[in-house]
Amino acid sequence: MSAEQSHYHRATILVVDDTPDNLMLMTDLLKDRYRIKAANSGEKALRVLQGDSLPDLILLDVMMPGLSGHEVASLLKHDPRTCDIPIIFLTALAAIEDEIHGLELGAVDYITKPISPPLVLARVDTQIKIKAAADFLRDQNDYLEQEVERRTREVMAIQDVTIQAMASLAETRDNETGNHIRRTQHYVKVLAEQLRDHPRFRHFLNDETIRLLFKSAPLHDIGKIGIPDHILLKPGRFTEEEFEIMKTHTTLGRDAIQHAEDQLGIRVDFLCLAKEIAYSHQEKWDGSGYPQGLAADDIPISARLMAVADVYDALISRRVYKQGMPHEEAVEIIRQGRGSHFDPDVCDAFLANVGQFQAIAERFADSDQDMARQLAALERIAQDP
Template sequence: MDHYPSKPVVLVVDDEPSSLQVINELLREHYQVRVAASGEHALQIIDQTIPDLILLDIVMPGLNGHEVCRRLKGNSKTCDVPVLFLSASNQDIDECLGLALGAADYLSKPINPPVLLARVQTQMRLKVAVDLLRSQKSFLDQEILARTRELQATHDVTILALASLAETRDNETGNHLRRTQHYVRVLAENLRHHPRFSAHLDEKSIELICKSAPLHDIGKVGISDQILLKPGRLEADEFEIMKTHAQLGYQALVHAEELLGEQVPFLRIAKEIALCHHEKWDGSGYPNGLAGDAIPVSARLMAIADVYDAIISRRVYKLSKSHNTAANVIYDGAGRHFDPDMVEAFRGLEDEFDQIAQRYADSAPYEPLRTSGG
């Protein structure tokens, strides 16, 4: 267990024994005094125990005071220890150099006892105040970090809870959310330095896109069970109603943003994905028939992730298909359904998509597939 002295520690460094004796006698009533007759000895003492304050002679054999101070201020462990220079020289250049090196004060020899004691007391009070502020700042930093993590965790749980609500109504699973989130991440990371996407896919943007991805189908909460859970193929009018989930999700997120009273980067991305992830590269998608680069990058990423996962997953209205089948659908959709450069990136990430699908495979079996309906 470390021993903490009851009195602050002052290290006096001077090659003159008489100076060491005088200063020791002056300070020992108030402080625990340690002495060193050279710069080298001083550094050895400091390596073992860091003092609260150092009185440092400038002119000494071997390492002079300026060099000792330079080393102390260059060390993160000792840079905050106040140093008071002692010197018999009255040259301004010595004082200026000492202060430039980070010394807190400069005292001339011969020592004036009341002045020395007053200067030491002043520096000790300052050090106590600085240490207290530093301790409080550290505590506040930790509190802020803890609160930030708590808020972020609450934020993430809220997103997943909202998204899970939509997925549960659609007879899908939470693992669909996790899979699509991971697909989007690996695809975005791969395209991060691509000249077409680098401006849209920095680290912060990728994180926002990945966090927003689970909300892509939040609008399905507004679709009736009769259509959402229909076991067979949807009729044309039913499909038109189903397509409105993109606009419904977007409007719900717009409303959430209006309630907050300010624009939020996360919700901006979430709105893009919810509204546009069914748009197609050739303009044949919905709800707005956007084409090419008019479709937000986030939604283009989500389109590939969502289609791939829909194909490999079993639903109440269909059986699951293989990874190869899903990959071929993605390839066939290049330039029509999907951004061709994103499809090219997917080509090199096929194995990773397959691994994600297996890692987060649905564990609970579906009920037997119903065959009624068109």
């Protein structure tokens, strides 16, 4: 069998005509090249088209009792399942107006009776080839869309794994737990969603930005990996010199993320937010924070959100050297910091969602194993010369 013959035998044509002689004529004419299905009414044609296997082309008589060919064509073109099947009208209506009407209904061609067999074969062959090409392109587009979606999922997964790996690396050096990372991540999302329609924030907070904030928030303390153990793990208050060293974790974090972005050679949106958060989440609304002493709206929005999330979690979290502060007391401290430590509107967003913050804290509470790990870290630093 030649490639052309193989092509023909793969194609199926539905012939619809209420006259038995016409059905027989068209079947005899086309059967050597195509698989043929026949229907002697519009209603029967619709039943045939409800099956699992759709034809590649429909030859449709116009004047039939019951549903006319025009009515059948209109129904098929309004059905997403059948709208792409090409229709050729076969009819005795030869007026130009009839042909125009048929084409307006979505037909690809219009053949008048009595038919010319060579003309019918040529026009059917043309439409079958066009349909095959359209199906190929549609399949290719579907494949490409699926491939883009798959690649996008892979990229997203790689981003998530990278963030978790970097955050976990910092966690191994800190006396805080991975639950702190998860809690602050969810706190930031709650604040962002509360403020997304606020006049001061709606230009920045949308679905994509909130997703990126959630993704990048775990890197807020990545710079602590560069702080010496005897300072990072110290349970008591820092000396002035120690605190100056501790404050450098903001710059170390930003620079580490910038280095990762430089290695990629492209700008990455979630890393841009991660740099903002790592570098500026210790800034205060009144300008008394660090590392730059930024104030008010000069502080990136991402960092203002993290400031509230980070302080609240630090207050309520238990450590081997302290008990966690009761939720109500932590809320009051945040309230008192409104307009000094914290952006007033971000603080208000927190106060409007204190129940969600408490629920997140309980959901990701530190376990006894977390406390044991903290104690081991403190014992390690105590044994260092």
